[in-house]
Amino acid sequence: MIFVTVGTHEQPFNRLVQKIDELKRDGVITEDVVIQTGFSTYEPKYCKWQKLFPFQDMGKYVEQARIVITHGGPSSFIMPLQIGKIPIVVPRQSKFNEHVNDHQVLFARAVKERYGNLIVVEDIEKLGKIIKDYDKLSAGMHGGGMDNNAKFCAKFEEMADELVGNIGKHTRKKR
16 A cells, blocks of 8 residues: 655645556556545545545554655654655645745755655656655665654663662762
């Protein structure tokens, strides 16, 4: 199954929703597709879709999906990364009136450059080939790892253990 999310930004992202629907119609995508369409006005004819999903349902779809395709909003592509999946990120672009500026393009590029764990698609016409080649493209990439909260907790635990150990040594010396 492929899960697609365009986030909750109020501008439509018809370019992505329609392209996914066309790829399903044309047989490029052969598996089931579920799309969270947000405020897009295009209604898919070949894919299961819903405007918005509760957060828990989104999590279930992300877990079940073989491929997750998202817009360039960090919350949407971080979710699959946290469970070890490599998302395909199609950033919203201002020239298509999908967002007020191109911050999603710039951010997705920066994350890809720094961490190497996103497949960024700026040219929608390449999306079909990317989906077909997904397994090959994502092989060797690493999703997830420890997020900042997990890193903080691990470091805090290490410091607490060290502190408790030093207190124990200090009190033993005084006796």
